[in-house]
Amino acid sequence: MILSEEEWTKVIGVDLATHIVTLQSYVESFPHQSPAMATARRTSLEFGLEPVTLAVAQTLTWLATTVQAKAIVEVGTGAGVSTVALMDGMNDHGVLTTIDHEAEHHNAARRALQMAGYAPHRTRFITGEALNVLPKLTSEAYDLVFVDADYVHYPDYFEEGLKLLRPGGVLVLYHVLLNGQVADESHIDDDTIMLRDTLDVVRAMEDVRYSLAPLGDGLLMVTKVATQPSPDA
Numbered sequence: 001m002i003l004s005e006e007e008w009t010k011v012i013g014v015d016l017a018t019h020i021v022t023l024q025s026y027v028e029s030f031p032h033q034s035p036a037m038a039t040a041r042r043t044s045l046e047f048g049l050e051p052v053t054l055a056v057a058q059t060l061t062w063l064a065t066t067v068q069a070k071a072i073v074e075v076g077t078g079a080g081v082s083t084v085a086l087m088d089g090m091n092d093h094g095v096l097t098t099i100d101h102e103a104e105h106h107n108a109a110r111r112a113l114q115m116a117g118y119a120p121h122r123t124r125f126i127t128g129e130a131l132n133v134l135p136k137l138t139s140e141a142y143d144l145v146f147v148d149a150d151y152v153h154y155p156d157y158f159e160e161g162l163k164l165l166r167p168g169g170v171l172v173l174y175h176v177l178l179n180g181q182v183a184d185e186s187h188i189d190d191d192t193i194m195l196r197d198t199l200d201v202v203r204a205m206e207d208v209r210y211s212l213a214p215l216g217d218g219l220l221m222v223t224k225v226a227t228q229p230s231p232d233a
């Protein structure tokens with residue numbers, strides 16, 4: 001059952017809009033931000049990019065730790081806010097492969113990782129079009145795939161990302177709510193439709209488990225279910 005705004009307000013006992021703002025600001029002010037991440041965030045904003053929010057960065061760190069990530073793929077490095085977050089949660093010997101078509105963004109991310117104290121051999125920077133790079137990576141070899149790039153290719157990133165995951169690995173897509181547009185049927189531009197289609201595909205799948213969280217601009221987390229060996233095998 002989907003509740004109207006009025007019904008929600010009755011359930012929670014306060015005005016829904018105020019409640020959401022209070023919750024969001026608390027959740028976003030909760031995480032600690034390292035100096036390296038703060039620097040990467042400043043550079044991102046200078047480039048005119050939209051880096052992951054603090055709460056999303058914290059979730060990425062937590063997820064990388066939870067899946068004991070040794071191998072991660074990131075699509076959309078930007079100036080490295082999410083890259084630092086993923087490295088913060090990864091296994092100490094893990095390697096992160098990060099893809100972006102802008103060399104300038106990669107240089108900024110390299111500086112952020114150096115400031116955070118990560119050895120250069122732990123990050124593989126691939127400068128190029130994500131859709132050309134992803135099919136060349138090894139299938140079922142990664143614990144976590146994070147996507148934060150051009151929305152119009154999200155259905156392809158989803159398909160390619162799933163192929164790269166080991167069973168039990170997690171695919172994370174950012175910006176899936178696109179400023180709320182995805183939830184508002186009056187928006188019918190290409191980006192919104194592509195994101196809505198991606199969510200519908202995930203919802204219809206049987207061999208995944210997922211969570212759609214209203215963190216930052218919307219975080220979709222999808223786990224590829226590990227198939228159980230049959231008892232007769």
Ligand SMILES: C[S@@+](CC[C@H](N)C(=O)[O-])C[C@H]1O[C@@H](n2cnc3c(N)ncnc32)[C@H](O)[C@@H]1O
Binds near residue numbers: 051078083128148149
């Ligand atoms: C929003 S920014 C990523 C921000 C980053 N995840 C962070 O939290 O700091 C999106 C990035 O995706 C890159 N990008 C967009 N389309 C791409 C494509 N088709 N192939 C590779 N990179 C792409 C852009 O150059 C940009 O750096």
